[in-house]
Amino acid sequence: MLSQTPTREFGPDFILDLDDPTFVANPYPTYKWLREQAPVYRWKTRGDAIVFSRHKDVRALLLDRRFSNDYRVWEFAQDEVQWPPEHAEYKKMMDNGLFSLPDADHTRVRRLVSGAFSPRAAERMREEIQRAVDDIIADKVRGDRVDLTAITEPLPMRVISDMLKIPDAMRAEFRAFGLAVIRGSILFNRTEELFATIAPMPRWLGMLREVIAERRKHLLENDLLSTLISAHDGGSKLTEDELLSLIQALIAAGSDTTVHAANWALYTLLRHPEQLALLRADPSLIRNTLEETLRYDIFGKGGIPKFPKEDLEFAGQKLRKGQMVIPFIPAALHDPEVFPEPERFDIRRDVSQTIAFSAGQHFCLGAALARQELDIVVGTLVRRFPDMRLSGEPVFQPHPIMRAITRLEVSVG
Template sequence: MDEFALDMDGPSFLADPHPTYRWLRECAPAYVWQPRHAVVFSRYRDVKAILNDRRFSNNYRAWEFAQPEQWPPELADFQKLLDNGLSLLPDHRHGPVRRLVSSSLTVRSVERMQSRIQRAVDELLDVTVDGGRLDISKFAAPLPARVICDLLAIPAEMREDLCAFGLAAAKSANIALPPDELIASISPTPRWVAMLRRVIAERRENPREDDLLSTLITARDDGAKLSEEELLSLVFTFFVAGGDSTKNAIAWGVHTLLRHPAALAEIHRDASLMRNAAEETMRFEMFAKSGFPKYCTEAMEFAGVSLRKGQMVLPLIAAALRDEDVFPEPDRFDIRRDLRQTISFGSGQQTCLGAALARMQLVTALGTLFRRFPEMKPLGEPEFEPHPLIRSMKKFEVALH
């Protein structure tokens, strides 16, 4: 890599990015990526520090090259969803909203949802298994939207529409989409939002004890509660954040375990190992490429580099998770590894709010697949689809017997 040029879209990187990440950590831990006008950080200590430093904002409007948005009037509802998202809320609302959501998605509360997630996994497998074959991506893609609809107790007659909303919401996060394709994918937003408003109104009148939407509606933080616009935006965020990421966590989890038959044999002997094994697949084969960018809210010196106000920085979580200073023998897949320092789901205030829910889906899906199909084998290598943020599998077929 004497004449190194970072390329996260090439076929060799998509298949195996780790030689690139290793070079970055060892030779250019603060790499200036000229085409993106960004600085790329790849060492664990720097990545974690960025995730925990409030001088780095998620708000894309803080970027030095940000342009005023010009959404057509008919997409005013979509703009409201964005404007009320956590990353754009003012400081006095960000903390309370985050705490309200966190209190509704604790590990304990998600554990109570496991039976619904299991039912969704079983039913999706029943309709996607094709004889003795299964496309893991086809099975995993609809799971997050299906689970969110279950957890929000969306009425049956609205589910098909709102699952479509979930898939479109996830697609809208792809910043590489041409504007016309983006607008086409989210054009039904007013109809979807109207449906959600009806569900919220009904649930305010008749709250339930066992659904996430009722919990969010009734949650309080020092007397504060979520506004309806914040509720709508959170539902949108659940769909976006859980879409491509959960699909690929499952797909890469299957791919990784199939490449390590000795570890898989251990899991077959002791199913309790699956939880840590799933976490190790996220460390070993984190599917994020550049991850979500951050923007400097002030000029600063960081990790020996001068950063401008508004400059984009890219903390490479996938590279940090193979840092040998933190994870001994990082290129060895070890389902018994101590993973207390993992940052697969972020860190501190930047920890994914739905981390417990995503983990539950991953563990349930992997556990069910390998329990039902213990002889599963890959049918070739994955096929990839264009995506600016992740190594997204378009297709990954396995033989089940």
């Protein structure tokens, strides 16, 4: 069971603080208070944003096409002139991203690439992902104790490099590019920090353009980049800018999130030895187990902001055009109206109403790949180390949007 220690005293003067260490360790008392006492919460410290926390409202918001994910719609969006010329190419890549494209282009791009990110495509990656996990375990596990984050952290970038068949000589640079993309994609970055992070971006984007140009000449089998280059729908194809943006999105949305999802899944299982024993007795429960770990104790603090395209009313609340609206998915995943006894971890629970990967037109494009990676890394560790147990509490790192575990030490026996 989750602890019921509140973040701070709740009441009319309560101010939501996602950086409060007590909230990071256990945000669920706060979510419970929001659902019950302030299901439409006005968050003035985040630019007069509105937070929704009940499952029915959060799901409806995710499905409502009157809202955009494009930050340029925000009423307090940064002025374009704040971007200096040396960062123009990075800005263009971001503007061509799935979250930034107008609805028609968003639909077109998703239709073009959906086959490359299907469950069948993810299944074709199983052997490569398993090999990557085995290699990392062999490299990182020395002796009786191991920090599990040393295994989970390098995996997604290794998998993405394998999927794109990045040449070996370029992999170190590609990883540096990926880490910069992850840091640069964190919301609410200060502008000067962002510009420092992406300073080498012209060199990295030049590298990727070289890889794309070479791949156009020599398409490869079972290669994501070749698939994206060849994707067409009638006369429509992906532009090179859209290709770059998809690579960026794959890294931004599929790296950090997968790492934290794996860390929290392992931490949750190790805190519930009776459920871990059930999984070991019946490995076929792994997929449902992972969905339940995401529901029970997900790594995100809130949700991806959305912005009304016009003045409108939603869930009885009048909203301004461009006003920030945040669907708090973790709060919704503990709504007892949908998930009875939400603070009970049960790997046999019906999780069909989960929205851990969002919903609607912005349902996570890489969900199948993320599930496959989680399946393999968590399943392999559970299988390989039957005596694995926690050696202490996790160590957290400050992060604006995630409950980021940076150390999770275990004894592997």
